[in-house]
Structures are given as structure tokens and as C-alpha cells.
Amino acid sequence: MSNELVINSTQKGGRIALLQDKRIVEYHLEESESSFTVGDIYLGVVRKLVPGLNAAFIDIGYEKDAFLHYLDLGPNINSLNKFTKETIAKRNNTHKLNGFQLEPEIDKLGKISQVLSKNSPILVQVVKEPISTKGPRLSCEISIAGRYIVLVPFSNTVNISKKITDKEERQRLLRLLSSIRPQNFGIIVRTVAEGKDVAELDKDLSNLVEKWEQGYKTLKNAKPKEKIIGEMGRASSMLRDMLNESFDSITVDDKDIYDEIKLYIRTIAPDKEKILKLYNGKTKIFESFGIEKQLKSIFGRSVSLPGGGYVIIEHTEALHVIDVNSGNKSNSESDQETTAFNVNMEAAKEIARQLRVRDMGGIIVVDFIDMKKADNKRLIYEKMKEEMKNDRSKFTILPLTKFGLMQITRQRVRPELNITTGENCPTCGGTGKITASILVADLVENNLDYILTKQNEKDLSIVLHPYLHAYFVAGFPSRRMKWFFKYKRWVKIVKDTSLGITEYKFKNHMGEDIEMSPAEVIV
Known part of the structure; x- marks a missing residue:
């Protein structure tokens, strides 16, 4: 499976698309003015303590105060508060924690008022970006x-990723990191550290x-x-988390971003520097890679499946609902x-992709087509877990219920991404809406x-806009000539100025309309 990262620079920031086998699996918008990104560390001020919620509201500069729960304070x-106050007061002369006397850990069942006081400074980290009417969500467990x-x-602990299952490798990493860990600094070993030598790990530790x-x-x-400490850009953080042997290319259309990423890759993986390319084509980079057309087709309410089925995606304040339908073409079995099983298998793959592309979080309920066999239900459950294993967000998937519903929770740390795929109709001037016109020829x-x-129609005509x-x-x-070579049949094409630009009709040899329902459309 090939991985390609395509980065398009715009006036407002940048657009980032991660492609797997030429298909979009992640899409990010990065605005230059944006702040309060997950991972950013701020010097906040305690504005309000709420004993009923056992939480505090912290001012970090956002229009709404950020939320900090007692359980997110960390032991x-x-x-942390002692270090922060001593540093601000200039009583602390080093960033090192060698001689720093750690304070006793707080009680897990304690009260927020026992730890924080109003108007006091506090070092906090953003763990969830502002979403809808809510401010950022914070944590004091700095990482x-x-x-x-x-x-x-x-902290003084070394924790190994649970995804590293080899016992000897876990022990090797534990010994290695314990020996190079600075005093009063804890370490969490990520999955990609598996098999890495001490030089690479020590270099990464020194950078941190x-x-x-x-x-x-x-x-x-x-x-x-x-x-105080800013998280790196979205593109660099994706490379940090995902850059491996499967990456084929990273293409950028801006020289400044190209130089920035080149410097970063040189730091973390010099051998990968050759896959970075600066795009100089005449057409826009997203057009050249076919990304614009994909974006138009995958962000609509209805998303087609290769075998003829389709899924409907609806969003509410409480949860997301996805309905799987077979369509009129899925009748060959x-x-x-x-x-039902074949359509559901296709739907599971597409739904996993949609969750990543749209960055949908919270509760997702999927209404699969009803199946009677327990083995088929289990296979759909296994398929969904398999397709979502590369998702970088934390998630939980439950097996199908007897009503054919699958419940998924997915970590929600930033607003859901949505792209409007409707356009103003050139015929009605905007009183109605049409689907994306870029797709009509397809x-x-x-x-x-x-x-x-x-359907094996013989004499076929298509009536459409000039x-x-x-x-x-x-x-x-x-x-049309290419159609003739492919199908060995000549298709008559008729102009009709009364039709809108996205309207078309298929007619048989008797001049009768061939009905095509929305469910039968394949993108």
C-alpha cells in the first residue's frame, strides 16, 4: 500500500491530503491564523472554580474560557505548579529537573478547590480544540x-506502547530508556520505536x-x-507520526513549506529526504493529483460504493448516523x-475511510443491512476493526446488535471537517441547489x-445540456468515439437547451426514458 502526502499552500494557510493507493484517507485544513491546536502548551490563568463539576475554567486567550477537570490535573x-511559579518568579535557574524536589501526588478523589485557587497562573496543554460552542479542553499532564x-x-516512569507485543523487545526498550532518561522526566515509548537502536532514541530524547x-x-x-510550547504544523506532525517505509512521496507546491519539511525530515529520517518533491506543474497541485474531484465526491450526504450500494451520512448534535443501502444494482448475488453481506463489507471499508477523512468524532451509529447469520455479523465486525486499525485517533467498536446496528466511539479532539459539495445552480440562479457539477460527466x-x-441496451441515446x-x-x-471502441456500439447524443447543466436522460430505441434512481449512481 502506497502512502502519498500532498500539501497545497493557500493564502489562508494550507491543505493537506494523505493518499493511500491514490485515494484520500485523511484531509486537513491548516489556517495560518489558527491557534489552540492539540498539543499546544499555554500559561493560563484560573478564572473560575466550579465545585459542582469538580473543574475549573482557565483563560488562555480564547473567546471562551477553557475547561479543566480535576481528573485531567494529573497526579x-x-x-508542575511549583515549577511554574518558581520559574516566573526567577527563583528557578534551569530547565533541568535533576535537583527539583517533586511534591507529593494529589488524591485521585480530591477536590479542585484543594489544588487550584482563583487568578493563579497554571501551565496547561490543549487536548481538545474548540468545538461548536465549547472552548478548548485542557490537561495539566504535560507531554x-x-x-x-x-x-x-x-514523572519517573517508563511506559511501553501496548502495540509492541514482543516481550524481549519491550524489556530491551525498558532497559534502554531507563538508562538514558533524565531525572524527573518520564517517558512513553511509541509503537514506531520497535527495533530502533539507542542512537536514534537518544537523538529523539535530546530534541524533546x-x-x-x-x-x-x-x-x-x-x-x-x-x-509557551507550540505543537508543530499539521504536516510535520503527520510525518512525525506516520513517516515509514511505505511512504512513496511527499509533494509540496510552496518553496517555504518545502524547505521547512526538508529540514524536519533531515532531522528525523535523513534517508527519506529524497521522496520530498517541490511541485512546479502548470495545473494546481490538487487538480493534478485528482484530489479536487475526490473531495467533491466524498463529502456529500450520500456516498456511493463500488458494487452499487451507497451510504447516507447524517449529523446531529448528539451523534452521527450512517445508513447502509444496497441500491438497485446490488442484485447479482x-x-x-x-x-447484504457483500454490500456491508464494502460499506465497512468506506465508513472507516469516511471517519478519517471527515475526522468524525463522538458517537457514531451505523445501520447495516439486516443479516441473519451470526458468522456474517462477526465478519463485518472484524472487517471494521481491520479497516480502522491505521486510524490515529482512539476508537472503540462494539459488535452488531440484533437490530443490525454498530456503535462506534472515536476520539474527538478537533472540529469535524465538512466541505459543502452543493453549488449555486446556473439555471435557477441560486433559488435551488445542485450536486457538485464537476462530477456530472463521470x-x-x-x-x-x-x-x-x-442491461444490454442496443440503440441508446443520451439527451443532455449543450x-x-x-x-x-x-x-x-x-x-463518444472511445465509447464505440470500448462497447462496440454507437451512442447517439442529443442536445437539449431546456435541461440544466447537471441534467441528462437516457432513452432506449423506442424513445422511452430509462429511469436511473439516485441509488444506482456510481461515482
């Missing part, structure tokens, strides 16, 4: 992520300690609500159970293929 909050390890100040040192220097002269050809190959007529008949060889 070493007193040590700085590297490629192989995560540095945790005011250096980042902590820069944060200490900023904190010494910081004002309330100031950012001998019985209903097989049809829809015509996909339905033509179905009618000629599955613009589409010109698209199919102009040039040599024209698209």
Missing part, C-alpha cells in the same frame, strides 16, 4: 511528543529536552495567556443474505457503462 500537578518517544516532565528548554526560557518572561459515463453492460454535448463529442478521438 503531579503540585510539582511533548517526538517521533519515537513522548517526554513527560515531573531541547524543546522543553525553549519552553522554560519562554516561561521565564511569559505573560498570562501566552503560548443469488440470495438476499449474500447481497455520472453519465458510469451509468452508460451500467446500461450497456448490465455544454455536456460538446464535452462528449468534441476532439479527436472524442469521448
Whole structure:
């Protein structure tokens, strides 16, 4: 499986698309003015204590105060507060914690008022970006992520990723990291550290300690609500988390971003520097890679499946609902159970992709087509787990209920991404809406293929708007001529100015309309 990262620079920031086998699996918008990114560390001010919630509201500069629950303070909050106050007061002269006396851990069942006081400074980290009407969600368990390890100040433990299952490797990493760990700094070993030698791990650790040192220097002269340590850009963080042997290329269309990523790759993986390319093509980079068309087709309410089925995605304030439908084309199997199983298997793969692309979080309920066999239900459950194993967000999947419903929870740390795929209609001037016009030619050809190959129509005519007529008949060889070579049948194309640009009709040899329901459309 190939992985490609395509980065498009815009006036407002950048657009990042992760492609697997040329298909989008992750899409991110990164605005240059955006702040309060997951991982950012701020010097906040306690504005309000709420004993009923056992939480506090912290001012970090956002229009709404951020939320900090007692359980997110971390056991070493007193040590963090002590370090913060001593650094601000200039009584602490080093970022190192060698001689720092750690305070006793707080009680897990304690009260927020016992730990924090109003208007006091506090060092906090963003764990969830502002979503809807809510401000950021914060934690005081400060952590700085590297490629192989995560540095945790005011801790003395070494934890190994549960995904590293080899017992000898776990023990090797534990011995190794315990020997190079600075005093009063804990370490979390990431999955990608498996098999890495001491030099690579030590280099990563040194980079993180250096980042902590820069944060200490900023904190010494910081004002309330100031950012102390910023998380790296979305593109660099994706490379940090995902860059491996399966990456084929990283393509950027901006020289400054190219230089920034080149410097970062040189730091974390010099051998991967050659896969970074600066795009200089005449067409826009997302057009060249076919990303624009994919974005139009995958962010709609209805998403088609390769075999003819489709899924409907609806969003509510409480949860997301996904309905799986077979469509009229999914009827080639001998019985209903097989049809339902095959469509559900395709749907599971597409739903896992949609969750990543749209970054949907919270509660997701999937209504699969009813199946009677318990083995088929189990296979759908296993398929969904398999497809979601590469998802970087934490998730939980429950088996199908007797009503055919699957419940999924997915970590929600930033607002859900949504792209409007409707356009103002050129015919009605905006009083109504049309689906994305960029897809209409594909829809015509996909339905033509179905009618000629599955329904075996002989004398076929297509009636459509003059613009589409010109698209199919102009040039040599024209698209209609290519149809002739492919299907060995000549298709008559008729202009009709009364039709909208996205309207078209298929007619048989008797001039009768061939009905095509929305469920039969394949994108």
C-alpha cells in the first residue's frame, strides 16, 4: 500500500491530503491564523472554580474560557505548579529537573478547590480544540511528543506502547530508556520505536529536552495567556507520526513549506529526504493529483460504493448516523443474505475511510443491512476493526446488535471537517441547489457503462445540456468515439437547451426514458 502526502499552500494557510493507493484517507485544513491546536502548551490563568463539576475554567486567550477537570490535573500537578511559579518568579535557574524536589501526588478523589485557587497562573496543554460552542479542553499532564518517544516532565516512569507485543523487545526498550532518561522526566515509548537502536532514541530524547528548554526560557518572561510550547504544523506532525517505509512521496507546491519539511525530515529520517518533491506543474497541485474531484465526491450526504450500494451520512448534535443501502444494482448475488453481506463489507471499508477523512468524532451509529447469520455479523465486525486499525485517533467498536446496528466511539479532539459539495445552480440562479457539477460527466459515463453492460441496451441515446454535448463529442478521438471502441456500439447524443447543466436522460430505441434512481449512481 502506497502512502502519498500532498500539501497545497493557500493564502489562508494550507491543505493537506494523505493518499493511500491514490485515494484520500485523511484531509486537513491548516489556517495560518489558527491557534489552540492539540498539543499546544499555554500559561493560563484560573478564572473560575466550579465545585459542582469538580473543574475549573482557565483563560488562555480564547473567546471562551477553557475547561479543566480535576481528573485531567494529573497526579503531579503540585510539582508542575511549583515549577511554574518558581520559574516566573526567577527563583528557578534551569530547565533541568535533576535537583527539583517533586511534591507529593494529589488524591485521585480530591477536590479542585484543594489544588487550584482563583487568578493563579497554571501551565496547561490543549487536548481538545474548540468545538461548536465549547472552548478548548485542557490537561495539566504535560507531554511533548517526538517521533519515537513522548517526554513527560515531573514523572519517573517508563511506559511501553501496548502495540509492541514482543516481550524481549519491550524489556530491551525498558532497559534502554531507563538508562538514558533524565531525572524527573518520564517517558512513553511509541509503537514506531520497535527495533530502533539507542542512537536514534537518544537523538529523539535530546530534541524533546531541547524543546522543553525553549519552553522554560519562554516561561521565564511569559505573560498570562501566552503560548509557551507550540505543537508543530499539521504536516510535520503527520510525518512525525506516520513517516515509514511505505511512504512513496511527499509533494509540496510552496518553496517555504518545502524547505521547512526538508529540514524536519533531515532531522528525523535523513534517508527519506529524497521522496520530498517541490511541485512546479502548470495545473494546481490538487487538480493534478485528482484530489479536487475526490473531495467533491466524498463529502456529500450520500456516498456511493463500488458494487452499487451507497451510504447516507447524517449529523446531529448528539451523534452521527450512517445508513447502509444496497441500491438497485446490488442484485447479482443469488440470495438476499449474500447481497447484504457483500454490500456491508464494502460499506465497512468506506465508513472507516469516511471517519478519517471527515475526522468524525463522538458517537457514531451505523445501520447495516439486516443479516441473519451470526458468522456474517462477526465478519463485518472484524472487517471494521481491520479497516480502522491505521486510524490515529482512539476508537472503540462494539459488535452488531440484533437490530443490525454498530456503535462506534472515536476520539474527538478537533472540529469535524465538512466541505459543502452543493453549488449555486446556473439555471435557477441560486433559488435551488445542485450536486457538485464537476462530477456530472463521470455520472453519465458510469451509468452508460451500467446500461450497456448490465442491461444490454442496443440503440441508446443520451439527451443532455449543450455544454455536456460538446464535452462528449468534441476532439479527436472524442469521448463518444472511445465509447464505440470500448462497447462496440454507437451512442447517439442529443442536445437539449431546456435541461440544466447537471441534467441528462437516457432513452432506449423506442424513445422511452430509462429511469436511473439516485441509488444506482456510481461515482
